[in-house]
Amino acid sequence: MAESKLSKLYDWLDERTGIKQLTSEALDEPIRGGARWAYVFGSLLLFLFAIQVVTGIFLSMYYVPSADHAHASVSYIQKAVPGGWLLRGLHHYGATAMVILAVAHLAQTFLFGAYKNKRELLWMAGVAMLLIILAFSFTGYLLPWDQAAYFGTKVGASIAGEVPVVGSVQQRIMLGGSDLTTVTLSRFFTTHVFLLPLALVGLVSLHLYLFRRATPAGPFHNRADKKIERFYPKQAFKDSVAVLICFAAIVAMAKYSPAELGPQADPTSDYLARPPWYFMPLFQLLKYFPGQWAIIPTVVLPAVLFGALFLLPFFDRRGERHPLKRPLATTLLVLIIGGSIGLIFLAKHQDRTNPEFADKLKQQEEEMHAYFAKPFEPKIIGASAALMSATAPEPPAAYAQSCAACHGDKGEGALFTPLLGVASRPQRSKEDLLKILDDSRAYGIKAPMPESFPKLSPQEKEQIVDWMLTLKAQ
Amino acid sequence: MTNEFDQANLPAPERRSFLGVISGLIMAGISAVLGVTIGRFSIAPAFSASNEQPWTDLGTLDDIAEGKLIKKNVIVSQDAGWGKFQTQRSVWIVRKGENVQVFSGVCPHLGCSVASREEKFICACHGSEWDAAGNTLAGPSPRGLDTLEIRVEENKLKVKYQDFKQAVTTKEVLS
Numbered sequence: 001m002a003e004s005k006l007s008k009l010y011d012w013l014d015e016r017t018g019i020k021q022l023t024s025e026a027l028d029e030p031i032r033g034g035a036r037w038a039y040v041f042g043s044l045l046l047f048l049f050a051i052q053v054v055t056g057i058f059l060s061m062y063y064v065p066s067a068d069h070a071h072a073s074v075s076y077i078q079k080a081v082p083g084g085w086l087l088r089g090l091h092h093y094g095a096t097a098m099v100i101l102a103v104a105h106l107a108q109t110f111l112f113g114a115y116k117n118k119r120e121l122l123w124m125a126g127v128a129m130l131l132i133i134l135a136f137s138f139t140g141y142l143l144p145w146d147q148a149a150y151f152g153t154k155v156g157a158s159i160a161g162e163v164p165v166v167g168s169v170q171q172r173i174m175l176g177g178s179d180l181t182t183v184t185l186s187r188f189f190t191t192h193v194f195l196l197p198l199a200l201v202g203l204v205s206l207h208l209y210l211f212r213r214a215t216p217a218g219p220f221h222n223r224a225d226k227k228i229e230r231f232y233p234k235q236a237f238k239d240s241v242a243v244l245i246c247f248a249a250i251v252a253m254a255k256y257s258p259a260e261l262g263p264q265a266d267p268t269s270d271y272l273a274r275p276p277w278y279f280m281p282l283f284q285l286l287k288y289f290p291g292q293w294a295i296i297p298t299v300v301l302p303a304v305l306f307g308a309l310f311l312l313p314f315f316d317r318r319g320e321r322h323p324l325k326r327p328l329a330t331t332l333l334v335l336i337i338g339g340s341i342g343l344i345f346l347a348k349h350q351d352r353t354n355p356e357f358a359d360k361l362k363q364q365e366e367e368m369h370a371y372f373a374k375p376f377e378p379k380i381i382g383a384s385a386a387l388m389s390a391t392a393p394e395p396p397a398a399y400a401q402s403c404a405a406c407h408g409d410k411g412e413g414a415l416f417t418p419l420l421g422v423a424s425r426p427q428r429s430k431e432d433l434l435k436i437l438d439d440s441r442a443y444g445i446k447a448p449m450p451e452s453f454p455k456l457s458p459q460e461k462e463q464i465v466d467w468m469l470t471l472k473a474q
Numbered sequence: 475m476t477n478e479f480d481q482a483n484l485p486a487p488e489r490r491s492f493l494g495v496i497s498g499l500i501m502a503g504i505s506a507v508l509g510v511t512i513g514r515f516s517i518a519p520a521f522s523a524s525n526e527q528p529w530t531d532l533g534t535l536d537d538i539a540e541g542k543l544i545k546k547n548v549i550v551s552q553d554a555g556w557g558k559f560q561t562q563r564s565v566w567i568v569r570k571g572e573n574v575q576v577f578s579g580v581c582p583h584l585g586c587s588v589a590s591r592e593e594k595f596i597c598a599c600h601g602s603e604w605d606a607a608g609n610t611l612a613g614p615s616p617r618g619l620d621t622l623e624i625r626v627e628e629n630k631l632k633v634k635y636q637d638f639k640q641a642v643t644t645k646e647v648l649s
Contacts, residue, residue, distance in 0.1 A: 028487040030479050051508075058512050062519075062555055069556065076556035083515040215479070228483045233491035240497035247504050381557040 027232035032218030035234035040242035065189035067182035079376035089254020113321030150265030151273035262368035398460035
């Protein structure tokens with residue numbers, strides 16, 4: 001009885017919404033040659049895009065797109081909010097998975113000749129989506145505003161500035177000025193969360209529409225294979241299993257190799273920038289093209305590659321789809337993919353072995369891990385100097401006499417560095433601070449205190465350091 | 475046309491299928507993991523933020539004029555996500571001889587700011603009025619003005635700022 005009531009309800013709904021036909025459109029798509037594991041990539045990409053949208057929306061609940069607070073807010077998400085590490089990890093590794101799968105999807109379509117036979121626009125929409133995905137990656141990389149983000153984006157912006165003729169204008173528009181500032185962060189954020197998603201939703205819709213219109217290309221051998229299966233249930237099942245494996249993989253990555261977050265961007269540091277691994281091939285090529293030739297790997301090569309990809313269906317008009325009967329196409333693909341992977345490994349290898357920067361990179365990684373391991377500490381916001389002085393403990397007399405002229409009456413900074421929050425920085429424990437007061441040159445800080453530094457008694461040093469440890473960051 | 479399907483070879487659409495059920499379970503499982511994670515992520519921090527304030531100095535007792543309604547601002551530190559936000563809140567001090575009362579400047583009705591008019595407290599939003607001891611004289615306020623905990627140390631008046639639930643007849647601390 002219940003069933004007939006349910007089916008009555010379904011009929012009622014169908015009369016008003018046409019749900020039966022919609023379901024049929026979604027599930028009954030015929031697949032030439034039948035369901036295959038090889039066809040899961042498109043659905044996987046759609047799933048990953050959905051994951052990015054959902055996790056992205058919720059990450060923006062705590063994220064602040066301002067250079068002042070972006071890093072603190074990402075740190076809060078990663079370290080303090082329940083489930084924050086997982087949402088951020090899913091977003092981080094989901095993005096990487098999208099790049100990999102988009103390339104795999106494109107490579108497979110290329111290898112199987114599935115862009116042929118009136119599928120030019122379908123293919124071009126796909127290539128455009130790969131570009132959008134890379135733009136997502138580039139704009140998203142800056143948002144945490146840590147060292148890697150800041151310096152990586154600096155390099156990216158400089159490359160954008162190298163483009164002939166339009167370079168400097170393009171770079172200015174991209175940065176929102178002449179330098180990487182909080183305005184740049186806002187632009188990247190707006191692009192990342194509003195413009196690119198809109199573009200991708202539009203292209204996905206177009207791609208799906210064109211795909212349904214062109215129908216799946218089916219196996220590449222031209223046998224008269226009459227087997228046809230519908231998308232549901234076999235292909236739907238294969239897609240679901242692939243989705244499950246992919247989801248489990250990114251969850252495992254998020255858990256066992258959490259999305260990285262290093263110390264906040266410090267433009268004065270000598271940080272060695274490295275791009276995410278999928279930009280590594282271009283980074284490596286850059287080493288072989290010094291000076292004015294640098295635009296070959298950074299601008300010319302990508303432009304030629306994507307231009308050729310875009311126009312591929314117009315160059316290659318033969319009907320032949322079998323990869324072994326298209327030796328040029330297949331060789332090119334193997335060379336490009338193999339070459340890119342080779343360049344990535346070469347770049348990683350050189351980074352590990354080059355005496356000039358292997359140590360520096362290792363040190364940066366250690367700093368990143370040290371920062372990552374520290375528990376989250378909320379940032380003190382909005383305490384104006386007057387409010388600070390109302391709550392801050394009074395500095396010891398020796399400080400007022402010997403230190404205040406340079407570091408401010410309450411450590412807020414005057415001629416030289418502020419001391420607020422100094423104790424929360426790396427290598428600034430009580431012992432370190434005492435050593436710096438003993439002899440800042442011997443300790444080896446970058447901007448040592450003057451030679452004429454007044455003599456302080458051990459008790460005075462102790463008093464000053466104890467007071468410094470109470471100073472909270474602003 | 476290559477894109478047309480041979481209708482004779484097209485299998486009939488299927489709806490009841492074991493593979494379909496498994497696919498549905500996979501999607502439901504992933505949605506559940508995401509749903510629970512997102513739920514905790516968005517809701518849990520709302521219940522963990524602490525609003526505990528330290529004792530704040532309101533000045534020397536002798537400097538507080540007798541019988542006047544005196545407004546002072548105190549610094550409160552609010553746990554709000556990634557930051558500890560230092561902002562200010564108003565309190566009202568009324569001294570009658572040795573007896574000192576400090577009231578929250580937030581109207582117990584719907585949370586507008588309390589002001590003074592002559593010897594009375596008023597809330598201009600909805601017209602509540604209170605006498606200098608915080609007793610309701612008029613208007614919709616469900617209770618008298620909320621008193622704050624105070625103590626006197628070395629002749630200095632100190633207050634512990636708190637927020638209270640609005641629109642209820644009894645004073646309930648929001649922690």
